[in-house]
Amino acid sequence: MKFLKFNNSHLASEFVKEQIIKQIKTKPESILGLATGSTPIISYNLLVQDFQKNKTNWSKVKTFNLDEYIGLPTNHIQSYRYFMNDNLFNHINIDINNTYFPNSKNDYDKLIEKEGGIDLQILGIGTNGHIGFNEPGSKLTSLTRAVDLVEQTIKINADKFFNGNISLVPNKAFSMGLASILAAKKIILIALGNSKKETMQKLFKTKEFNSNFPASALIKHKDVIIVCDKECAPDGL
Ligand code: GLP
Numbered sequence: 001m002k003f004l005k006f007n008n009s010h011l012a013s014e015f016v017k018e019q020i021i022k023q024i025k026t027k028p029e030s031i032l033g034l035a036t037g038s039t040p041i042i043s044y045n046l047l048v049q050d051f052q053k054n055k056t057n058w059s060k061v062k063t064f065n066l067d068e069y070i071g072l073p074t075n076h077i078q079s080y081r082y083f084m085n086d087n088l089f090n091h092i093n094i095d096i097n098n099t100y101f102p103n104s105k106n107d108y109d110k111l112i113e114k115e116g117g118i119d120l121q122i123l124g125i126g127t128n129g130h131i132g133f134n135e136p137g138s139k140l141t142s143l144t145r146a147v148d149l150v151e152q153t154i155k156i157n158a159d160k161f162f163n164g165n166i167s168l169v170p171n172k173a174f175s176m177g178l179a180s181i182l183a184a185k186k187i188i189l190i191a192l193g194n195s196k197k198e199t200m201q202k203l204f205k206t207k208e209f210n211s212n213f214p215a216s217a218l219i220k221h222k223d224v225i226i227v228c229d230k231e232c233a234p235d236g237l
Contacts, residue, residue, distance in 0.1 A: 142177030
């Protein structure tokens with residue numbers, strides 16, 4: 001795991017955007033793994049600005065999102081499909097039929113494999129170390145499946161996205177597993193802000209996989225970049 005520290009969230013997001021553009025330019029038919037949450041929003045905005053300015057060609061790109069809530073219709077404003085359409089897909093020339101989310105009908109890992117595997121996986125991280133919705137207890141061998149969200153995740157997402165109303169937050173989601181994530185050729189995890197500092201500190205110290213801290217699975221991968229802003233960068237970086 002290679003940690004990079006940037007002076008602010010904009011510069012960190014700029015780096016992530018650049019890596020995505022580089023990937024698409026090097027391989028126009030790239031398969032991207034994408035994340036939702038508040039963290040990647042700036043990076044997606046920068047990708048939209050890049051498209052408006054430079055017309056980067058997304059027409060052959062395929063995307064696989066990490067996770068999706070169970071129980072929210074796809075047109076619900078808090079569904080991850082809505083989030084991605086709204087923050088990125090509606091503003092670039094991607095073919096919407098080439099944008100995938102895990103659901104009860106697809107065999108997601110097979111589908112990803114059939115497309116040739118994920119070239120670049122973008123990740124956020126929960127304060128409890130979840131990646132995708134792989135909550136503590138997730139196995140290293142886990143594939144895409146329905147998962148139960150832990151109370152802390154529901155509470156945080158309620159505060160961030162559901163006006164603090166816990167009862168509106170689904171308690172289940174489909175999520176790519178840790179093994180699904182580790183199958184990606186390259187991984188970039190982005191963390192921003194002071195609330196992720198302790199989590200980054202833990203990740204920085206990781207020497208082996210510990211299922212109580214799912215992001216520690218990344219230690220098993222050869223090409224992982226952890227992008228932090230100044231506020232969440234671990235001490236000693
Ligand atoms: C969410 C998502 C994750 C995301 C994480 C952090 O619940 N399922 O994919 O990375 O939690 O979210 P945020 O970026 O809002 O802190």
